[in-house]
Amino acid sequence: MLKSSEEKDGSEMETAKCIDSFTHLASTKPKNYNLPMKRTVRPLFVLLLLLVFIATLTSRSILRRGIISIELETRLLIRDSLPLNATLLKHAAVEIGEEKSRQEIQQLLDGDFASQARHRTFVSWRRFIHHDGDRSFPATLRSPLFYRYWIDFRRVLHDWARKRRFQPGIMNELTRLVKVPLDRFNKVVTDSRDKKYSSCAVVGNSGILLNRNYGSLIDAHEFVIRLNNARVDNYENKVGKKTSISFVNSNILHLCARRTGCFCHPYGANVPIVMYICQAVHFLDYTVCNVSHKSPLLVTDPRFDVLCSRIVKYYSLKRFVEETGKGLELWGSAHEGALFHYSSGMQAVMLALGVCDKVSIFGFGKSPSAKHHYHTNQKAELHLHDYEAEYAFYRDLVDGYTPIPFISEKFKIPPVVMYH
Ligand SMILES: *[C@@H]1O[C@H](CO)[C@@H](O)[C@H](O)[C@H]1NC(C)=O
Ligand SMILES: *[C@@H]1O[C@H](CO)[C@@H](O)[C@H](O)[C@H]1NC(C)=O
DSSP states (O other): OHHHHHHHTTOHHHHGGGOOOOOOOOOOOGGGGOOGGGSOOOHHHHHHHHHHHHHHHHTSHHHHHHHHHHHHHHHHHHHHHSOOOHHHHHHHTOOTTHHHHHHHHHHHHTTOOTTSTTHHHHHHHHTSOOOBTTBOOOSSTTSHHHHHHHHHHHHHHHHHHHHOSOOGGGGGGHIIIIIHHHHHHHTOOOSOTTOOBSOEEEEOOBGGGGGSOOHHHHHTSSEEEEETTOOOTTOHHHHOSOOSEEEEEHHHHHHHHHHHTBOOOTTOTTSOEEEEOSSGGGHHHHHHHHHHOSSOEEEOOHHHHHHHHHHHHHHHHHHHHHHHOOOGGGHHHHTTGGGOOOOHHHHHHHHHHHHBSSEEEESOSOOTTSOSBSSOOOOOOOSSSOHHHHHHHHHHHHHSOSOOTTSOTTSOOOOEEEOO
């Protein structure tokens, strides 16, 4: 559906990065889910385990917190002390498309739309009227109203581009960046700005959701994240009906904005949207839409985007070497280097890690007996994402002690459960 609409204005390649309503992942052998037994835990860690156990035993807190939390703490300790592969870290830190994207951003800031391939997206954007209250988007780039948007667009884009860098500590800022504005909007008063949601559900769009009735379990979470505007009507007993935020890529807002103005709210106008920018030019949609949104329209912090990108690339590189036996330098050509991108689902899970005390993941994964999406008849996924790599990342989150690359040690990853 997205594809054909993009082909009309010839911008299909440009938006390719953003087309990703597929939050399910390729199949992996089920035996991989039962990891703990297979790991080789070095003698040192066995000793550590024992020490932690004894320490906790003697500290009386065991009476309060029980065996489970001892196990959790032990896992965290192991997670912090196992080494990651330095070669993979080095390669994952290289952003293949960085220089090109820097140039494109500069051209946008200079108002030079014609010199880049993406100008078509921009020009096509004007053909659509934005029903923005009683305001419509001006049809000419030279009109005074456009000029106002243009000034905002430049400012926002400039700030975003300036902030865009690797900063592993960003995980510790997500509560302030996302939860605090949402609490303000929802008029929730908390005793501390660092307080997180007690439990979060990230709901992917895989057809496996149709095999179970997870609806009420999902709704029982304090915070429910849904992805790329997947429908819930008529699927309530499968996917629940509560939506705390709608997590989307900017192409979704762009498409909504072109078709129906800024109304991009299948869950209701009061549900906040958190969006990551997959093309800088989409800041124009953001600028126009932000004004008329009742609920917050938040853009993910570019430092958070960079972190997500590196993590997925690390897993993708690792999988590439393990499965093909080829050198790391060949990864780029196998994965369309510059276009390679994490999925919305992956970033939504990362967001949940940052703002929640406990994370449950639903509707990620695929099964031969399940539809691709629970809500569409789409047959296959596109190949800009390495879902298998993302799946390996989720398994490491779930097992609780495999170290996760690039995330600062100062950030404690909460317990993650995956529902199949
Ligand atoms: C790190 O990963 C690379 C590529 O997978 C591999 O060739 C290398 O042996 C690994 N190094 C260590 C120390 O495990
Ligand atoms: C978006 O809108 C909100 C609410 O009107 C406002 O506080 C915020 O500053 C706007 N963001 C930008 C970048 O203009």
